[in-house]
Amino acid sequence: MxxxxxxxxxxxxxxxxxxxxxxxxxxxxxxxxxxxxxxxxxxxxxxxxxxxxKVRGAFNKLLSMSPSERAKGVIAVSAGNHAQGVAYASSTLGVKSTIIMPETAPISKYLATRSYGANVILHGKFLHEGVEKANEIMRTTGSIFIHPYDDINVxxxxxxxxxxxxxxxxxxxxxxxxxxxxxxxxxxxxxxxxxxxxxxxxxxxxxxxxxxxxxxxxxxxxxxxxxxxxxxxxxxxxxxxxxxxxxxxxxxxxxxxxxxxxxxxxxxxxxxxxxxxxxxxxxxxxxxxxxxxxxxxxxxxxxxxxxxxxxxxxxxxxxKMLYISKRVVKIKVIVPDKPGYLNKILSNVVKVRGNIIDIVHDRISSDVPPGFTKIYITFEVPSRENINSFVNEMVSEGIETKFVE
Structure with missing residues (x-):
């Protein structure tokens, strides 16, 4: 092989x-x-x-270059980890680096790359536009391109x-x-x-x-x-x-x-x-x-x-994963808009060791009859078994409960 x-x-x-x-x-x-x-x-x-x-390949590429090559500076095109790897390795070795990032790059990655000492240029929306910009810069500066994967040293x-x-x-x-x-x-x-x-x-x-x-x-x-x-x-x-x-x-x-x-x-x-x-x-x-x-x-x-x-x-x-795993649930109930109903619901949440995250009242939607209120309650629960207990308590009190997915 x-x-x-x-x-x-x-x-x-x-x-x-x-x-x-x-x-x-x-x-x-x-x-x-x-x-x-x-x-x-x-x-x-x-x-x-x-x-x-990414720093492994970036360091190996830079350390494989001759001093005269490193003196020309390097350039890379990346929206993320390759950008940071090249920037950090270059700064550590005293090599000037220019990184082309798309204008849509996350601000956190842009700031991190810049903090490693690179000259960061935001250009275009897609990486191929960045490559075109890099080629333009290389023609005028002689900088050496560091590819994220198409390079034996990387x-x-x-x-x-x-x-x-x-x-x-x-x-x-x-x-x-x-x-x-x-x-x-x-x-x-x-x-x-x-x-x-x-x-x-x-x-x-x-x-x-x-x-x-x-x-x-x-x-x-x-x-x-x-x-x-x-x-x-x-x-x-x-x-x-x-x-x-x-x-x-x-x-x-x-x-x-x-x-x-x-x-x-x-x-x-x-x-x-x-x-x-x-x-x-x-x-x-x-x-x-x-x-x-x-x-x-x-x-x-x-x-x-x-x-x-x-x-x-x-x-x-x-x-999202807390919702999917049913460790956070959101319920919807429609109850008479009278004192005591919300307390009944919250008491049942407490019984199953739930922790309230959010409560929203809605009295004006078309599916809410006059004199009633729709209540959305989001709360944490320790397990699925606790949810079943909560539903049973609500049913015993005649309150229809629907889960909002």
Missing amino acids: KYLELFDKIIDAKQRVSPYIHETPIEFSSTFSKKTGSNVFLKLENFQKTGSF ITGQGTLGLELLSVSPDIVVVPIGGGGLISGISIALKAKNPNIKIIGVQTTASPSMRISKESGKLISVEPSFSVADGILVKTPSTLTFDIINELVDDIVLVDDEEISESIFLLAERSKVMVEGAGAASLAAILNDKIRIPSANSKVVSIISGGNIDMSLFVNIIE
Whole structure:
């Protein structure tokens, strides 16, 4: 296998980048192991500098360049983690960097990239417009372009993560795929040492370009749709990463936004880690039986590739998952607009150890009879059993209760 010859380059990359990056923890998860009937480990790359694996490739690329090349400065196009990785690595090494970000980039990622010392230019709405702008700048400045995945030095830099996995002797490693740089590097590092390790890639249903390309046997572009996993929305993978994946990756599976959101929620609640959508995709595949796990003794590593989630999105996901799991419920009742009725309802909430979040009265909607009021009550409950008890109490008092989904 020709790409396994790159293993020595990953060893070299490890020596280069080690002084500048963290060796992130690999934690055994009893919670997710019980859920899957196997041994699940989390490779927490969200604890990496800048919050994702991208600094590995950025540092290796920059350190592989000659002093005269670095003196020209570098340029990158990215809406997120690659931008931050290149900005941080460049600042650390004293290299001037320019990052082109779309005008629609989240303000948190824009501010983070700028805080790492980069000259950030907001341009266009889509990444291809950013590439055009980067080419224009390179023609006048001579800056060197750092591609997020179509570069051997970037790929072998990401492959240093794979070397760190060898300490747990994994049977299966599950990796999110956007452009394919991370899984390419990991696959080379692991397959060179043990060809029996299964490498499984994960994409979102909103952007299955590498999955479709692998199934078709040729590189195919697929226009992405919206996803909470914005870090792995890639229209066209590179020929380089496609070839490596074709040679070394055993399978690619798909997960949707509901599955990813649930994994973000579970990682926050059970593992106490904050993870972005792309970073949670690998665990989503494991928890939703997208991957065949041979036995209870199998060691399965989920690559948690990054933690740079937008705070408003994170809050939205947590709130939604609380509703889905029925730990927060919203009810609707229509009762006579007289003293005592609201107190009856609230007393029943208290009986099931509920915690009131919000109360809204509506007396004017068309479905509310004269002299009545419609009340919406949102409250937390400890379990589904408590909800059943609440409904029974309401029925016993003759108050019809409907849940608002």
